[in-house]
Amino acid sequence: MWPLTALLLLVPSSGQAATLEKPILSLHPPWTTIFKGERVTLKCDGYHPLLLELQPISTLWYLGHLLLPSHKKSIEVQTPGVYRCQTRGAPVSDPIHLSVSNDWLILQVPYAPVFEGEPLVLRCRGWYDKVVYKLHYYHDGQAVRYFHSSANYTVLQARARDSGRYQCSGTMRIPVESAPMFSAKVAVTVQELFRAPVLRVMGPREARGAALGGVVLRCDTRLHPQKRDTPLQFAFYKYSRAVRRFDWGAEYTVPEPEVEELESYWCEAATATRSVRKRSPWLQLPGPGSPLDPASTTAPAPWAAALAPGNRPLSFRKPPVSRSVPSVTSVRNTTSTGLQFPASGAPTAGPPACAPPTPLEQSAGALKPDVDLLLREMQLLKGLLSRVVLELKEPQALRELRGTPETPTSHFAVSPGTPETTPVES
Structure with a gap:
């Protein structure tokens, strides 16, 4: 038993x-x-x-x-x-x-990994605790702190930018003051506490507030495996205005009228003490009648970076609708056979006579006078350059040319349909 x-x-x-x-x-x-x-x-x-x-x-x-x-x-x-x-x-x-180490001076760093928001302590120590004078600490070759005698260098809230190679230098009295001595360089890496959050639209099944007629947003991030028990708080913003201040919940329900306005939202994740705060890119909500597709709701990276929230007030506007004029190479031009069209963009048969003019045809009609003027200017410039070259090579031939009036275009092959140019008076 x-x-x-x-x-x-x-x-x-x-x-x-x-x-x-x-x-x-x-x-x-x-x-x-x-x-x-x-x-x-x-x-x-x-x-x-x-x-x-x-x-x-x-x-x-x-x-x-x-x-x-x-x-x-x-x-x-x-x-x-x-x-x-x-x-x-x-x-x-x-x-x-x-x-x-067997050196006179060593730089000591902690064995445990240092995470964002935590203090980073470095200790420059002389041989068997001898006092170090004229103490300098260096970060990636740049002096960052000076002490008259032995002292630790502390970064109160470490950031990723504090990673790098550290070194210290100083003098010791053995028994008289020595020349400056340098420690070996030591690599220090500040670990990321949690990733930058990503704001996404939750699906109907996983969203708690979908039954209320709104759209549920979730601020997603991931903690480091060694810090998975660290509590985080989340805040949500509409443009520069906070629609929900820091709270433990990672979800926010957007009222239905605001969804129809297509206004941008972003979120922020932070530790309880606010020692580490990170912001998400902007999220453009879908318009009326559009499916809530999470894959298509995150704004493109360049636009998100351009509108990234900062410390100073911003002027917010909705993205402008592009009204750029189509490229000239895509417009059919009957004034010259010299213009070549790409094989993929060759002109096709036009619409029926009863069909209203398309926006492309309207823009082509507006561009036609500009194209004609450009061709005339190019032909005139071509004639002037030819006369300059001829004068440099054969001055006698140029004098004979001046005796017999002739337009510059007679020396060059002009394709049919090219507008005639006026004679140039020398």
Whole structure:
């Protein structure tokens, strides 16, 4: 009876085979670079869903691909390399890269990933905690902060632009003040907390407010897997006016009269403290009678970028309807056979005599005088250029030419139908 009871107690609490998460590996102190001879502590925290265990759960430690002999929950190390841990039945943890330096000056960065909105702390440390004077911090080769003596450089709310390569420099008194010394460069990456939101129209089945006659919009985004428990708030805007301020709900119902106005909406996602805020592109709602197709509601990227909401007031207008005149090459021109039409755009038989003139024919009639004038100007310019070339090559022939009046067009082949040009007086 007792063995059976023990087996029942070993069943997971949910009654099903539970999927264990990765154990969490931490470093104390939290710096990935240390001086030679120093020791740090690694701690492995795993998840154990069993109600009762007959023996303690062992922990496996890895240095690269080498299995370490210790099975304790925490270990002290001083060897550089990539460390991982694993608890019984769980996947391997995320790695921690430990570096060991023999330099006079090192730049220490935290082992844990830094996300948007979180503080980023950098520490410039002298050999075995010697005081560093005339301390400079550099970001991608540019000096960003100066301290008279040892101090940490802190970015209160990190952003993606704070990613890059950092370095520090300073002097130490050993025993007299040394020349400026530089640390090795260290790469820092600020992780994205959540993606920029996308505003979309929900379908009739998934929309809660569709039965009320409105259109339901949803502000969609995705959190980083390590920050999936971070709560986000959402706000919705119509042009520059907030139609719903920050709230926990990611959906908003647009009243039916406003849908018919074809006015633009966009949304904003933010953390509860507003340390990270991101805006979506504009959404152009479909017109009356158009199907609510989510794939066709997001405005094109260039237009969305041009109207991206900013910090200063904007003047909002609906997109203008294009009224541009058709290209001249698509208009049939009977004044000259020199103009060639593309094979795909060759003129076809015209409409019946009783048919009203089309907009294309009206625009062609308006363009015809301009085309004729352009051809006359081009022919006149051609004659003038020919006389200049002839004068440069054969001055005697030009004098004979002046003695016999002749129009410039007599020296050139003019296609039938080309308007005649007037003689040019020299």
